[in-house]
Amino acid sequence: MENIGNLHGVSHGHQTSDxxxxxxxxxxxxxRNLVSHGRSAMxxxxxxxxxxxxxxxxxxxxxxPLHPAMTMSxxxxxxxxxxxTTLTPLQHLPPxxxxxxxxxxHPHPHAHHHPAHQRLSSGNVSGSFTLMRDDxxxxxxxxxxxxxxxxxxxxxxxxxxxxNGLGSLHNSQQSLGAYxxxxxxxxxxxxxxxGFESHxxxxxxxxxxxxxxxxxxxxxxxxxxNGMHHHSHPHSQANGAMLSVDRDRQTVGGGQGGAGSGQxxxxxxKEVAQRITAELKRYSIPQAIFAxxxxxxxxxxxxxxxxxxxxxxxxxxxxxxxxRMWKWLQEPEFxxxxxxxxxxx
DNA sequence: TCGAAGTCAATATG
DNA sequence: CATATTGACTTCGA
Numbered sequence: 001m002e003n004i005g006n007l008h009g010v011s012h013g014h015q016t017s018d019x020x021x022x023x024x025x026x027x028x029x030x031x032r033n034l035v036s037h038g039r040s041a042m043x044x045x046x047x048x049x050x051x052x053x054x055x056x057x058x059x060x061x062x063x064x065p066l067h068p069a070m071t072m073s074x075x076x077x078x079x080x081x082x083x084x085t086t087l088t089p090l091q092h093l094p095p096x097x098x099x100x101x102x103x104x105x106h107p108h109p110h111a112h113h114h115p116a117h118q119r120l121s122s123g124n125v126s127g128s129f130t131l132m133r134d135d136x137x138x139x140x141x142x143x144x145x146x147x148x149x150x151x152x153x154x155x156x157x158x159x160x161x162x163x164n165g166l167g168s169l170h171n172s173q174q175s176l177g178a179y180x181x182x183x184x185x186x187x188x189x190x191x192x193x194x195g196f197e198s199h200x201x202x203x204x205x206x207x208x209x210x211x212x213x214x215x216x217x218x219x220x221x222x223x224x225x226n227g228m229h230h231h232s233h234p235h236s237q238a239n240g241a242m243l244s245v246d247r248d249r250q251t252v253g254g255g256q257g258g259a260g261s262g263q264x265x266x267x268x269x270k271e272v273a274q275r276i277t278a279e280l281k282r283y284s285i286p287q288a289i290f291a292x293x294x295x296x297x298x299x300x301x302x303x304x305x306x307x308x309x310x311x312x313x314x315x316x317x318x319x320x321x322x323x324r325m326w327k328w329l330q331e332p333e334f335x336x337x338x339x340x341x342x343x344x345x
Numbered sequence: 346t347c348g349a350a351g352t353c354a355a356t357a358t359g
Numbered sequence: 360c361a362t363a364t365t366g367a368c369t370t371c372g373a
Contacts (some may be wrong), residue, residue: 286361298353303363310350316371318351 267319267326269309276325277306285340293340295324 280290291302305321315322328336 288361297351299362300354300364301352303361304352307363314350316350321351 265323265326266312267322269305269312269315269322272322272325272329273306273309275329279329279336283337289340293342294328295321297321 276290279285280287286299287302287306288299291297291299295302297305301321305318305325309322310318312319312322328339331339
C-alpha cells in the first residue's frame with residue numbers, strides 16, 4: 001500500500017488539482033511556482049514601464065477567473081491558489097523581497113528556482129528586461145532555448161500577418177474552417193467560431209508582431225490597454241478584442257457564468273488542439289516540454305489531447321487543460337516563451 | 346459498486 | 360529524439 005501510495009503521491013504528484021480534480025499532492029516539483037514568479041515579475045516590469053501595470057494585471061485577474069491559478073500553477077495547486085490571491089497585490093509592487101517572502105512561505109525544497117526568478121525580478125525591475133524589446137526577449141530566449149527563436153526571427157521580421165506565422169496558422173485554421181462556420185457541431189458559441197476564428201488568430205498574431213514591430217511601448221501599451229480600460233466589466237480583457245467577442249457570446253450562451261467565478265468560456269477544443277500543434281511545430285517545442293511546463297501534464301496526455309480532443313461539452317475537469325492551452329495561445333509570444341523557459345529552468 | 350473522465354508512466358513507433 | 364499508444368490508477372458522480 002504504502003508503496004503505491006507513496007509512489008503515486010510522491011512520484012507523480014503534480015497535478016494541480018485544477019479546479020475540481022483535486023488530485024493535488026503530487027510530486028512535483030515545485031518549480032512550477034517559478035512560472036508564476038516569473039510572470040509576476042514580468043508583469044511588474046511591464047507595469048513599471050507602462051504604469052498600466054495594475055491594469056495589465058487586472059486583465060489577468062479578470063480574464064482569469066480561471067487563470068488565477070492556472071497561469072502558473074501547476075503543482076501546488078491549492079497552495080498556489082492562495083498564493084495567487086496574494087499575488088494580486090503583489091503585482092502592483094514587485095518588490096523582490098515581497099516575492100521571496102511569498103515564496104518562502106511555501107515549502108520550497110528546491111533552491112534553484114529562487115535564483116532563477118530572482119534574477120528575473122531584478123532584471124525586470126531594473127528594466128533591463130524591458131519586455132517590449134522583443135530583441136531582448138528573443139535574445140534571452142535564444143540563450144535559454146536555442147530553437148524556439150529560430151522561427152521567430154523570421155516571423156518577427158515579417159509584419160505581414162500572412163507572411164510567416166500567419167500563413168501557416170491560416171493553413172491549420174483553414175483546415176479547421178470546415179467545422180468552423182459550417183458548424184455541424186455546436187460551435188455557435190465556441191471560442192473560435194467561424195470567421196471570427198481567423199480574426200482571433202490575426203489579432204493574437206498582431207500582438208506579437210506589434211511587439212517587435214512597434215518596439216517597446218507599442219506592445220506594452222496595447223496589452224495593457226486591452227486589459228485595462230474596462231475593468232468594470234469582466235468580459236474581455238485578456239488580450240484582445242477577440243476575446244471580448246467570444247466572451248460576450250459565451251457569457252450569453254453559458255448564462256450562468258456566474259459571477260465571476262466560473263468563467264464560461266467555451267473553447268473549441270479541436271481548434272485549440274490544432275493551433276497548439278501548429279505552434280509547437282513552429283517553434284520546435286516538443287510536446288513533452290510544453291506539456292510539462294505549460295500544462296503540467298505528461299507528454300502522453302498532451303499527445304492524446306491534441307490528437308483526439310474531446311468536445312468541450314464532454315469535458316469535465318479536462319477543460320482546465322484546454323484552458324491553459326488556450327490561454328497560452330492568447331499570450332504574446334515573449335510571454336509564451338518565458339513561460340516555457342521559466343517553467344523549465 | 347460501476348462507469349466515465351483524466352492522467353501518468355511505460356512502451357511502441359517513426 | 361519526438362510523438363503515439365496503451366494499461367493502470369484515481370477521482371467523481373450515479
